[in-house]
Amino acid sequence: MAATVAGVAIVSALFTFVPWLHAHGLYLRDAVRADGEWWRVVTAMWVHLGWKHWLTDVASCSGLLLLIAREARPRELLAVLTICGVATQVAMLQMPSIGWYGGLSGALHGVALWGGLRLLQAAGLSRVIGVAMCVAVLVKVWAEQSWLAAIVFDPSWGFGVVRAAHAAGAVAGLACWVLQEWWSNRRR
Template sequence: MRVHRQTLHTWGACAGVAALSAAFSFVPWLYAVGLYQRQAVRAGQWWRLVTAMWVHLDQWHWLADAMAAAGLILLLARVLRPHVIVGALVACGVLVQIALLNQPTVQWYGGLSGALHGLAAWGGLRLLKPSTDGAEDRFSRWIGVALCAGVLVKVWLEQSWLSPIAYDPHWGFGVVRIAHAFGAASGLLVWVLGEWRHRNNRLRR
């Protein structure tokens, strides 16, 4: 029963992320108020820091991010609870948007890619933490290694600190690569804060 409930929650998290991002991507008024626009945020529309991660530019952009999110959630749910995974995704997404305020070249942004890079980094670090012995735990740690290595290699190859935005003819729009680097850094920050909180709670017992 417990395993069945965990499975339902995991698939519910995948469906929830896909549905929320679909609403912000395909409902015109949600798209209009949700997209990150630097000048609008600086003028007081702070909610765009939270909503921008759910807005996508077309159906293929949405589908790619929804599938990536589902894949990460399913991998991480081997060890972590679904609501914790979604919480980390949202935290990384908000941190990415805040960091983008310091990038005047990025006037607008939408999508889960920055948040997903953060989730991959955070989740990889969480899976690396040893728990109990067993083949399943060893496999989870190998997943953690793959996630951390994949994020590091991708961020390094993109060299986003040299060119924050790169036009991709496949997508037909400029990919904000700096958001990927900010996402990876956000994932690391969320993990560090989580470890600090866990250590403090353990010392108080």
């Protein structure tokens, strides 16, 4: 699991602190839609808007991965993280008010909900943690009310927090869990 956490930290650090990668990795709606720069849908989750943003997302990702590690393999966790990140960017394409985006927060909301649902299927303390994770994600997404304002400026960050990314990521995480359950039940 340490290698997975290190990999996430290194890839996101490269896209955050290497100027060329940052400039060409950030989600820019016009660049994707008008100029055909579709790779930005995949790379935007790795780009952060400064060291504080990067550190917060890497720490959150590390914590989530460690909480879920007993119930999921690292490859599975990375797959869900990537799927939720790409799904978040695809959702952004449908929202004209979001001109640019970077960060793992959308994907992390998806991993948190997916992981919480996975932990619900375990026993003991894992199940309690799963309930807490699911409730926390659902309450947070509901409280943010991204359907009323997709972006809200947060002075403590110094930029607009794209709350719609959190909701889109959570929906993607739920979809990953549902598809995974369907696939495993189909194989029985």
